[in-house]
Amino acid sequence: MPETNHEFVASYKFQTNRSKVAVVKILFLISGDRVPSSRFRVLPYVPYLRSLGHKCTVASSFPQKYDYFPWIGFRPSQLLKRLVRMWHLLKARLGRYDVIFIDREIFDDDTISMEARFRKVTSTLILDVDDAVFLRHPQKFERLARMSDLVIAGNRFLKERIEPINPNIVVVPTCIDMLNYPQKEEDATADSRTVIGWIGTTGNLQYLQVVAPALRKLATCCEFELRLIAPENTPLKSIDLTGVDVHFVRWQGATEVDELLKIDVGLMPLFPDDEWNVYKCGLKLLQYMAIGIPGVASPIGVNTEIVQHGENGFLASEPDEWAEVLLQLVRNPGLRQSIGKQARRTVEQRYSIQTHLPRLINSLQAAIRRDPTDDI
Numbered sequence: 596m597p598e599t600n601h602e603f604v605a606s607y608k609f610q611t612n613r614s615k616v617a618v619v620k621i622l623f624l625i626s627g628d629r630v631p632s633s634r635f636r637v638l639p640y641v642p643y644l645r646s647l648g649h650k651c652t653v654a655s656s657f658p659q660k661y662d663y664f665p666w667i668g669f670r671p672s673q674l675l676k677r678l679v680r681m682w683h684l685l686k687a688r689l690g691r692y693d694v695i696f697i698d699r700e701i702f703d704d705d706t707i708s709m710e711a712r713f714r715k716v717t718s719t720l721i722l723d724v725d726d727a728v729f730l731r732h733p734q735k736f737e738r739l740a741r742m743s744d745l746v747i748a749g750n751r752f753l754k755e756r757i758e759p760i761n762p763n764i765v766v767v768p769t770c771i772d773m774l775n776y777p778q779k780e781e782d783a784t785a786d787s788r789t790v791i792g793w794i795g796t797t798g799n800l801q802y803l804q805v806v807a808p809a810l811r812k813l814a815t816c817c818e819f820e821l822r823l824i825a826p827e828n829t830p831l832k833s834i835d836l837t838g839v840d841v842h843f844v845r846w847q848g849a850t851e852v853d854e855l856l857k858i859d860v861g862l863m864p865l866f867p868d869d870e871w872n873v874y875k876c877g878l879k880l881l882q883y884m885a886i887g888i889p890g891v892a893s894p895i896g897v898n899t900e901i902v903q904h905g906e907n908g909f910l911a912s913e914p915d916e917w918a919e920v921l922l923q924l925v926r927n928p929g930l931r932q933s934i935g936k937q938a939r940r941t942v943e944q945r946y947s948i949q950t951h952l953p954r955l956i957n958s959l960q961a962a963i964r965r966d967p968t969d970d971i
Contacts, residue, residue: 600642600774619963620650622692624683624701624713627659629848631796631878632725633698636749639772639948640955647956652690654683660703676702680709687716693963696721699728700739707735714742719963724757725749725769727874745962747955749876750897756874765958768897769876772948776885778939779856781932789925792822792858794846794879800830805864805893807834809917814838817925824854855886859931860924863892867912877901881946884908884938889931891920901946907937 623641625633633655641651657679658664663672680701687695695717701709714720722743729736737760740746746764748754754766791810793803800823810821821841823831828843844854855861861883865872873896880901883890892898894910902908909924911917924931944950 600646618648618650619694619959620690620692621652621694621696621959622683622687622690622717623651623653623696623698624680625653625655625698627656627662629659630661630698632723634848635769635771635878636723636725636767637696637698639770639775640952643948643952644956652686652692654686656680656701660699673702677709684709684712684716687713692717694719694721694959696723697739697743698723699725700732700735703731705732705735707738710739711742719744721745721747721959721962723747723749724753725876727753727756727871729756730871745958747958750874750900752874752896763962765954767951767955767958768946769878769881770946770948770951771881771885771942773885773943774949776852776882776942777856778887779935781928789817789819789859790822790857791819791860791862791921791925792824792855792883793862794824794851794855794882797825797827797830800825800828800834802864802866803831803834803836803862805866806862806914806917807836808914809911809921810839811835811837812914812918813921813925814840817922819925822854822858824851852886855882858883858886859888860921861888861890863890863898864917865893865895865898867893867895872896880908881942884935884946885942887935887939889924889934889938891917891924901941903941905934907934907941909934 621644623637625637627633628638641653644651656676658672658676663669695713697710720743722739724746740757740760743761744763746757746761747767748757748764749769751766754764758764813819815838821836821839822844823841824844824846826846861879863880865875875896877897880890880892880898884907890902890908891911892902892908894912898910902910904910909920911920
């Protein structure tokens with residue numbers, strides 16, 4: 596795999612005979628640079644697209660889509676978001692973009708008037724979906740999906756749900772930019788304490804309830820650290836981790852990969868009776884695998900496609916299954932290393948930005964309403 600963005604782009608142009616490309620202007624309407632959907636499904640692609648000659652403008656929600664400024668209050672923050680998006684709409688009108696690309700939806704509410712305005716100022720509207728947003732705002736989502744020229748879905752479960760609404764849909768999985776995720780170095784100290792880790796948003800800390808009984812059981816016979824990486828740790832107060840050595844690390848984008856590299860085993864538990872979880876894209880699982888460590892995940896949705904149990908990771912449902920797998924991994928560094936190497940290989944081959952950039956470009960090309968002989 597090329598070691599730099601420049602090397603990858605040069606190789607891509609050579610392999611596809613794209614030394615000369617038609618410039619395409621794309622306006623990305625993102626949720627925010629701290630929001631996972633933007634951070635992994637939009638922002639990593641932008642440097643590559645620009646290197647290939649395309650004109651990319653990124654317009655972020657302000658405040659970020661799911662945030663508000665406490666010092667002015669919730670309602671004024673929502674008004675500010677709308678004012679900022681009106682400014683972006685003016686830029687879209689003046690900029691004459693070939694494509695407007697919406698990350699999930701513009702506002703996290705039932706309104707669709709802003710999306711409709713952007714629809715009127717572009718020939719090609721693309722909607723990217725990485726979660727079950729249709730469960731939150733079903734009527735809005737159906738209208739938004741129908742008005743889009745293309746829907747990009749993060750997995751086949753999303754595709755199967757959305758396809759009856761809009762058959763112009765393609766799967767581009769949530770991917771990892773492997774140039775930013777180095778292989779974790781093997782531990783030189785055989786008797787060093789194993790670190791079991793979890794990374795995610797504050798709200799998703801609740802999923803640790805699934806694995807908490809196994810962690811408590813494991814703590815009675817093994818020494819390990821549970822490292823949790825999230826913006827805030829308030830939800831931990833309602834999770835029983837008695838006897839477990841918990842180390843909380845506040846998430847920061849600049850240190851995210853460095854903190855991941857301190858983990859030996861990654862966790863992705865999910866509630867089995869929550870429909871939302873069926874449509875998740877397995878991001879944290881892919882992050883663990885990208886640095887070459889084994890992940891242990893609930894067998895729900897795309898997790899069952901990412902993980903080949905016992906080969907590149909493990910699946911666990913019941914507390915005893917979680918405890919058994921984690922015990923093996925804590926006691927066997929060799930197993931962690933062999934599984935981790937295969938896990939990283941899986942991401943390189945099936946879930947990397949480098950693998951899916953051509954698919955994204957081809958999808959944009961197919962969606963743009965222009966001469967099909969032109970080349971993006």
